[in-house]
Amino acid sequence: xxxxxxxxxxxxxxxxxxxxxxxxxxxxxxxxxxxxxxxxxxxxxxxxxxxxxxxxxxxxxxxxxxxxxxxxxxxxxxxxxxxxxxxxxxxxxxxxxxxxxxxxxxxxxxxxxxxxxxxxxxxxxxxxxxxxxxxxxxxxxxxxxxxxxxxxxxxxxxxxxxxxxxxxxxxxxxxxxxxxxxxxxxxxxxxxxxxxxxxxxxxxxxxxxxxxxxxxxxxxxxxxxxxxxxxxxxxxxxxxxxxxxxxxxxxxxxx
Amino acid sequence: xxxxxxxxxxxxxxxxxxxxxxxxxxxxxxxxxxxxxxxxxxxxxxxxxxxxxxxxxxxxxxxxxxxxxxxxxxxxxxxxxxxxxxxxxxxxxxxxxxxxxxxxxxxxxxxxxxxxxxxxxxxxxxxxxxxxxxxxxxxxxxxxxxxxxxxxxxxxxxxxxxxxxxxxxxxxxxxxxxxxxxx
Numbered sequence: 001x002x003x004x005x006x007x008x009x010x011x012x013x014x015x016x017x018x019x020x021x022x023x024x025x026x027x028x029x030x031x032x033x034x035x036x037x038x039x040x041x042x043x044x045x046x047x048x049x050x051x052x053x054x055x056x057x058x059x060x061x062x063x064x065x066x067x068x069x070x071x072x073x074x075x076x077x078x079x080x081x082x083x084x085x086x087x088x089x090x091x092x093x094x095x096x097x098x099x100x101x102x103x104x105x106x107x108x109x110x111x112x113x114x115x116x117x118x119x120x121x122x123x124x125x126x127x128x129x130x131x132x133x134x135x136x137x138x139x140x141x142x143x144x145x146x147x148x149x150x151x152x153x154x155x156x157x158x159x160x161x162x163x164x165x166x167x168x169x170x171x172x173x174x175x176x177x178x179x180x181x182x183x184x185x186x187x188x189x190x191x192x193x194x195x196x197x198x199x200x201x202x203x204x205x206x207x208x209x210x211x212x213x214x215x216x217x218x219x220x221x222x223x224x225x226x227x228x229x230x231x232x233x234x235x236x237x238x239x240x241x242x243x244x245x246x247x248x249x250x251x252x253x254x255x
Numbered sequence: 256x257x258x259x260x261x262x263x264x265x266x267x268x269x270x271x272x273x274x275x276x277x278x279x280x281x282x283x284x285x286x287x288x289x290x291x292x293x294x295x296x297x298x299x300x301x302x303x304x305x306x307x308x309x310x311x312x313x314x315x316x317x318x319x320x321x322x323x324x325x326x327x328x329x330x331x332x333x334x335x336x337x338x339x340x341x342x343x344x345x346x347x348x349x350x351x352x353x354x355x356x357x358x359x360x361x362x363x364x365x366x367x368x369x370x371x372x373x374x375x376x377x378x379x380x381x382x383x384x385x386x387x388x389x390x391x392x393x394x395x396x397x398x399x400x401x402x403x404x405x406x407x408x409x410x411x412x413x414x415x416x417x418x419x420x421x422x423x424x425x426x427x428x429x430x431x432x433x434x435x436x437x438x
Binding site: 007010019023034153154 | 289370420
């Protein structure tokens with residue numbers, strides 16, 4: 001501690017010591033909380049060109065924004081055609097039709113409400129999925145699926161995605177439901193893998209083209225198709241009755 | 256690219272925010288740890304800063320300034336954590352040496368202990384300015400902007416923080432020397 005510069009060097013060296021990687025719980029907690037936290041509105045977010053007009057223009061802009069928000073709210077809250085039969089139940093259909101939520105095109109062209117958009121930063125170019133095993137269950141089949149980040153940077157994926165049973169022609173044999181928007185996000189480091197079980201049942205359609213596999217619909221509407229167990233696998237869950245709907249659902253992804 | 260993500264996140268795009276948070280979390284945590292000198296407090300401060308970032312992102316005027324703005328949130332979160340932690344200042348717990356593969360040739364363990372004890376006697380504001388300058392590498396103008404204070408204030412705060420740290424280390428060393436003399 002003789003000179004200022006040597007002291008600065010010592011201090012700098014000492015500060016370099018210590019952790020540099022945030023524990024994974026940090027991002028897990030943040031991603032789980034974000035969907036439930038509304039963003040603050042910025043009053044300054046008006047085009048700078050109108051700022052000299054001051055009062056009157058700002059009032060007009062405020063009215064326009066209010067009317068716009070009101071219209072969006074009205075459109076958002078009004079019953080959807082698909083939800084008519086569900087009026088008696090407090091189902092998520094009152095929020096948005098699942099198909100609209102899962103469609104990337106729909107979310108891209110619909111300005112409101114952002115909270116319904118699935119949050120899946122990982123894209124299908126950097127994700128690889130594969131089925132490692134099919135198990136039989138009473139009236140169902142269960143697939144063991146792995147999802148790997150093949151990219152060079154970490155990305156996040158929803159804990160649950162919309163699963164689909166697809167055949168070799170990419171025809172959807174059984175379409176799963178879109179997950180809730182409040183599902184937590186998981187961070188997937190490069191080269192890391194998440195696992196899940198996907199259960200399907202009651203397929204009463206035509207004989208599928210091999211290979212049968214499982215696809216996951218990402219938030220932008222793109223798909224991640226799992227590599228099938230074999231190129232000739234065309235087995236589907238047994239038909240338990242065409243009067244009942246086929247079903248497919250997944251457990252949350254987990255390390 | 257980052258400015259584009261910031262603008263998307265400002266419009267409520269959670270995916271864009273997730274990408275920003277993923278890219279920033281390590282740096283935020285490293286900054287918070289060096290101010291707070293406690294992993295759990297640093298974790299809480301980082302979480303709080305990132306959640307504040309999501310909530311307040313629409314109020315950020317210049318997307319290019321995202322990093323400095325985020326660092327400001329981290330520093331504020333550190334101040335809050337330090338205020339909440341009643342043991343602040345009284346606790347002098349030495350952090351075990353980092354198990355990195357590269358041996359530390361620049362300072363001995365005793366040196367680091369001295370710095371640790373001296374640093375823990377500083378206020379959160381003093382710690383923040385030292386860390387931003389000596390760890391993040393910010394010049395005074397950047398420190399001033401990050402902390403939301405005038406450049407002159409940043410300069411004097413850095414000066415007094417450095418002086419206080421040196422004084423604390425010297426005060427820490429004094430009793431040992433007198434003991435040695437009496438022994």
